[in-house]
Amino acid sequence: MTIPLQRLSAGDGSNTKYNSIYGIQMTKYKLSAIALALMTSAPALAASQADSNGFVEDSSLDLFLRNAYMNRDYKHGAQDKVEWGQGAVLTFNSGFTQGAVGFGVDAFGMYGLRLDSGNGRAGAGGIDFFMIDNNGDVERDMAHAGAAVKARFSKTVLAYGDQRPVLPVLSHDDSRLLPEAYTGTMITSNEIDGLTVHAGRFHAQHRKSDAGRDSGGLNSIEVLGGSYQFNDNIHAALYASDVEDVLKRQYANLNYIRPLNGGDTLTLGFSGYRTKQDKEWDGAGDRNNLWSLSANYATGSHDFTLAYQRSSGDTGYNYGFYQNQGAVGDGGTTIWVANSFWSDFNAKDERSWQVGYGLDFAEYGIPGLSYNVAYIRGTDIDDGTGRGDGTEREFFNQLKYVVQNGAAKDLSVRLRSSNLRVSNNASNYNSDGNEVRIFVDFPMNIF
Known part of the structure; x- marks a missing residue:
């Protein structure tokens, strides 16, 4: 059985797994940034419990504001999609109490307000x-809060x-x-x-567009793995996951940086990923192998x-969440390979x-300004209809500016x-079209 990949959460594009706040493809640094992402994916760590200054002394409160606009102009009669909203995420991370074992609390609250959408241009499938x-109406706003003890x-x-x-x-x-967000246990x-x-083991998934704590329909997902920095030049990672009644997945990564x-x-x-889908989910126990090789040369301001x-x-x-197919449950950016942009170039064959x-x-003379462009072409696509090898191609552009100082710094x-x-x-x-995204992000440290 071949499951057509008409994706809700795919096409986030641009390697958000390396920089999830800004969603940008960091071509110059993206391979080495995997190590940073892996080592900062849990509650913030001091060097060790011996370095703890206290629950209050090491605590922080951050506010993240995002004004986001996305417009998808689909071709061949498909319904265009437009959404615009204002979001706010308040995050509190406590320090750890002093002693041999330290205790703390992390908490967050988020709110999103719809500024524009409707007339069939928002919601599922978009x-x-x-x-x-x-x-049948688009929600006007959405709020969610959560906390974890540590x-x-x-x-x-x-x-x-x-x-x-x-x-x-x-x-x-x-x-x-x-x-x-996910609810569960992580070591x-x-x-x-x-x-x-x-x-770790997580038993509930809170979707990004729904206030429900278990809106993703996840039974459970278990994860195990690690990453190792051999030296300044070589980094490797091995991970595995088991999404209950959906699939089992393994991941391997190796990066080499040569000065x-x-x-x-x-x-x-x-x-690379190796995936085996459960028969309870697809009826056949289908398998997939997805891998990428990349080379990046950086010189001065160019890469x-x-x-x-x-x-x-x-x-x-x-991966992620699929319309009318149930939840995969491993997150909408669980595709850490090179050619993930609007399309993820992940079709069969x-x-x-x-x-x-x-x-x-x-x-x-313009610090904070960067530009990225990429052209990706995919061939040999089997979309399950028996019409022969298909193709897709994407031309990607992104211009980004980060304020360097002053009241609006960052x-x-x-x-x-x-x-x-x-x-x-x-x-x-997949469906073709033109996409425009305008994101204004403002991270602020309150204390």
């Missing part, structure tokens, strides 16, 4: 800022409650107005220098990327190539566009 209610011994933290994991097999979606250990280990003369760097990366990605097996790569370029304007404005074209014999896998 951008997914807000849900459609029982009367305990630390030495360099190991145990947390239970509402969390936002950032792991290659369970990556919460923060590519829309408000982020996803994060850094007892060995360079090694970060995660183990060159004059401060230039060459970064090589491999990322250049080449990448190849391959999907093989009985079906395409399934698909092969895709990317050429990308990034420019940092700091050397030209405020960012991101302008992004994608042009996606899909051949007729791949239309059961």
Whole structure:
């Protein structure tokens, strides 16, 4: 059985797994940034419990504001989608009490207000800022709050409650107005220098567009794995997950960064998934292998990327939440491979190539301004209709500016566009069109 990948949460694009707050493809740094994401995916850690200054002394309160607009102009008669909203996320992270075992609390509250959408342009199957209610109307706003208790011994933290994991097999979606959250238990250990280990079980998923604590329909997901920084140049990761009655997945990653003369760097990366779907979910127990190889050369303010990605097996790569197919349950950005933009180039049998370029304007007197462009082409797509090999191609542009100082320091404005074209014999896998995103993000530290 081949499940067509008509995705709700896919196409977040642009490797949000490496920078989930800003949703930008960091071509110059994205491979080495995997290590940072893996080591910061649980409650904030001090060096060890011995360094604790106290519950209050090490606490922080942060406010994150996001004004987000997305417009998808679909071709061939598909309904266009437009949503615009204002979101706010308040996050409190306590320190740990002093003693051999420290205790603390993390909490968050989020609110989203719809500024524009309607007339069939929002809701399921579209951008997914807000849900459609029982009367067929788009929700005017959405609020959700959560908290987790945590305990630390030495360099190991145990947390239970509402969390936002950032792991290659369970990556919460923060590519829309408000982020996803999961309820469950996570252990994060850094007892060995360079090694970060995660183990967890989550039993509820809060969707990014719905206030319900278990709105994702998740039974449970178990995760286990770790990452290791061998030295300044080599980083590796291995992870596995089991989504109850849905699928089992394994992930492997290896990055190598080679410094060159004059401060230039060459970064090589491999990322790959192996997935076996449960018969309870798809009726057949289909398998998929998805992997990518990438090379990035950075020199001065410029960086250049080449990448190849391959999907093989009985079906395409399934993740996130799928309309009319039930929840996969592992997060809307759980696809840590090179060619993830608006399309994720993850169809059955698909092969895709990317050429990308990034420019940092700091050397030209405009610090904080950056530009990224990429062209990706996918071939050999089997959309399950027997019409032959399909193709898709995407042209991606993004301009971003981050305020460097003053009262608005760290405020960012991101302008992004994608042009996606899909051949007729791949239309059961994906829809083509033009997309525009305008995100204004303002992170603020209150204390």
